[in-house]
Amino acid sequence: MCSLPSGFEGAEKKIEIDFTSDGNDPNGLRAIAREHWERILEVIKCQIVNTTSNDYFDSYVLSESSLFVYPHKVILKTCGTTILLRCLEPLAQMAKEQVGLTPEFLYFSRKNYKYPDRQIFPHTSFSDEVAALQHVFPGYSMTYGPTNDEHWMMFFCDLIPPKQRISGKDQTMEVLMQELNPEVMQQFFRGPNFVDAKEMTRSTGIGDLVPGAVIDELSFDPCGYSCNALIDQYYFTIHITPENSCSFVSFETNLPRTNYTSLITQVIETFKPGKFSVTVFSDIESTPGDALASFDAKALERSGFNLRYRSWSEFENPYTLKYAYYTAKEATEDN
């Protein structure tokens, strides 16, 4: 999100960890003091910039992406060359020491990096990342889409059997966009008419994506934008790298929807990507249920895209995942 002459790695690494309920504080992870979170973020190489809270969770906008803290769940997403996976052991240790909580489920995901050679170990390759994860959490690694083209990777680990977990019935939808329309991206540069980040949220249509959302946004100088939105117990988060050479926008939410097609359509019509992927990861008992039916992959072609590849998986534990990848139709093609 900060401007580098040589291009910025907008694509985030993400972890989500669910914790057991046998802690010693009813507020769970939310009872942990900010200084402890700051120490974890130091290890990763990023800082807290903004904070917002509601009855359900704490939201942190970071110098590189976002952190969400629920009583029994943490979601941490960082871009650039941050070293996300270095937090695994200190984070588990902090949760244990501070509030007596133990991880019961872990999920890691990212798309392929644009600049893989700049990443710092263990983010040097997916197999290095998997080795680092396996060292702490034995689990499974999966790849969606062609491994030698645009693709998306995940690792997940059930530390206790699904039936004994307190977590579950959860869903995550993510749209990862590249090669975005330069005019749309221009809105995320601080030009002569720049007012503030709040005005960027309003004028770009981000404020209209989910009615009623409380949005905590950040504008970077000279360009770039991040926001965390709080909608009762749900969030969405957007991170924008607007430079033409490396433009990237991510939209992620845990909002429950039986069908995400219209939300995805809104997102791609707001940002106008040249190519994008959609993933839905859902518990079979969550609102979308089986991810296979969670969005209409063919219908998204009507917004001017070709569906290049789609995939769906079901795991023995109650999770399903759907992935679809699109590229914009050429102007000469019949839309």
Added chain:
Amino acid sequence: MCSLPSGFEGAEKKIEIDFTSDGNDPNGLRAIAREHWERILEVIKCQIVNTTSNDYFDSYVLSESSLFVYPHKVILKTCGTTILLRCLEPLAQMAKEQVGLTPEFLYFSRKNYKYPDRQIFPHTSFSDEVAALQHVFPGYSMTYGPTNDEHWMMFFCDLIPPKQRISGKDQTMEVLMQELNPEVMQQFFRGPNFVDAKEMTRSTGIGDLVPGAVIDELSFDPCGYSCNALIDQYYFTIHITPENSCSFVSFETNLPRTNYTSLITQVIETFKPGKFSVTVFSDIESTPGDALASFDAKALERSGFNLRYRSWSEFENPYTLKYAYYTAKEATEDN
């Protein structure tokens, strides 16, 4: 299929190549003399053992697996430490020089190796294999199932747009079995009552799998079995490594079925694996149509297995793929 004290790599590598129709012989690839095929197989490090032909294609049982030659298609499957991908350039050159044919579609697949360290370059890793393929055929590589557990990989390449191809409307179903029942495997050892390979086909139930099949079989000394079956324009092929430490059986066919569930059930009930995968790769206009509906993944659990993972993909070209992986239920589990 031959016995090694240290275990044999039963899992095959496979390529399927479709050729254009603009050749200079109506018999296409079938017009190529056997000595030319033998030279290709020399490069890979295997030999022809048996040959059978019908009106539609030529079938070769090899010292390591099988070769099928249709007028415009070749299917080559080899196990052990054969160096299958070394044939790519000589095979394309032979087809061009001998009968004026050019590849239009290529497909490579295999499961993860049991003994990856014994493989010879470029079979040393999937990324080495993909690099070797890309050098000749630019295409996509895909992985199904956890990359750090049992999984299955493929690479495919459309050299000319699907609509201009003569090939298509095709399907391949494959069952790859491991940890097989030792009593079943004992039947593929040449014991004191050994008669011949034909009798092995009959007594083991292989002869009953597809009524009307012309079966060309081979029994190895002291153990192991291969067969190619011809059913008009379709084939099935079975390769058996029966040693307990490394038991492996593959069943592959291009027989058209709207639903493969009963054929797969027959296969797993014949061989009684401890774990197995099923893949169906089908053109959307072929008999199974979309691979998603090509077999009932849940129904196969009724034969005493747990469905551990399943996945389905659709590519922009008209192919779909479904993969499912099973392990036998423990004796103590409720079946």
